[in-house]
Amino acid sequence: MVNITESSSNYDNLEKMSIRELLEGIHSEDKKVLPAVGKVIPQIERLVAEVVPRVKKGGRLFYVGAGTSGRLGILDASEIPPTYGVGYGLVVGLIAGGDQAIRKAVESAEDDENLSWKILKEYKINELDTVVGIAASGGTPYVIGAVKKARENKILTACITSNKETVLAQNVDIPIEVIVGPEFVTGSTRMKSGTAQKLVLNMITTTLMIQLGKVKGNKMINMLLTNRKLIERGTKMIMDELGYAESKAKRLLLLHGSVQKVLDEFKAKEL
The missing domain is CATH 1.10.8 (Helicase, Ruva Protein; domain 3)
Structure with missing residues (x-):
């Protein structure tokens, strides 16, 4: 496997660049994200098509990630109830290290391959549910452990990653590989890879909610009246x-x- 997310940046001597040069360089790299997401729409379509009937029967959608990937999964999950008026248990985000890891990194939490499945079992996960592992590298043990065990238990699995032919992708039913290339700052996957993940998560849950009848025309008719x-x-x-x-x-x-x-x-x- 070529580890694209750890490949050296296309830019060097960043510390010698002006503010304008840095901003234009970052923007130049960001332009590569949308075409990369466009290439994986068939895989996203397949996932949503599989999730919709499961959710209609009472299934849930679980996101499992570490670091930036985990935080993005939690962000997407937390915004669905107020936006579409569904329960907080419909889309669930899990992050290595637990809730404290949302704000601060928890050392070595992502290296435990068994912990994520233990947590999923606390939710009484079953065959109507779906587990989506999110990891830019495609090699995070916490995430791989979740999809492996889910798949063994006949639960639908998918992943969102920015590398090709990863261990994570090899252990899911529907791999979504968004190849955005090296990051502007080498290895900083909170940048392009994170942006790609956010876009894909938006697409998954928004399409799911529309398919579930939570939108009329183009309006969020089930939103909670929180302000x-x-x-x-x-x-x-x-x-x-x-x-x-x-x-x-x-x-x-x-x-x-x-x-x-x-x-x-x-x-x-x-x-």
Whole structure:
């Protein structure tokens, strides 16, 4: 295996560059991410197509990662409930070292191949669930251990990595290999590799939520009303959809708790 993520940067003498040169160099490298993600859309499509029916039957989506990869999985998982009004147990992010590792690195946590499966078993993981291992290198033991054991237990597995033909990819059903090339700062996979991971995670969960009926037209009709901005957004959705005045739309939104429930109530009355 060629370890692309550890390959030397295309740039050198970074400390001698001006601020403008550094920024333009980083931006130049970032431009390579979108085409790389575009090449793996068939694999992402296959994953989502497999996850949708499982979730409809009560399955969950687990992200397992370490460091930046783990944090990005947790970020994506944590944003799904307020955005789409689903429970916090539907998409779950696990990071090597536990919650404390979200802010601070936990030494050697990612080197334990058995720990991730122990944690997954605490969630009573089953054949309706899906485990996605996230590791830019494709060689993180904590992540590999999770997908290996999941696969042995007939649980759907996938991975997101930035290297080809990795141990991680060899141990999943659907490998998503986003090859973005060497990082601007050699080995700093929080950069292009992390950006690619974020884009792929966005695609997976957004498409999943749309397929589950959590969006109408292009609107997040199930979002939680956690602040004034979202209440205003929901009020406007109801005004646009049903033609109600602002005061009536807002009153109904606050009464029912979501745009979806207001629309359902209206539809029921129409029938």
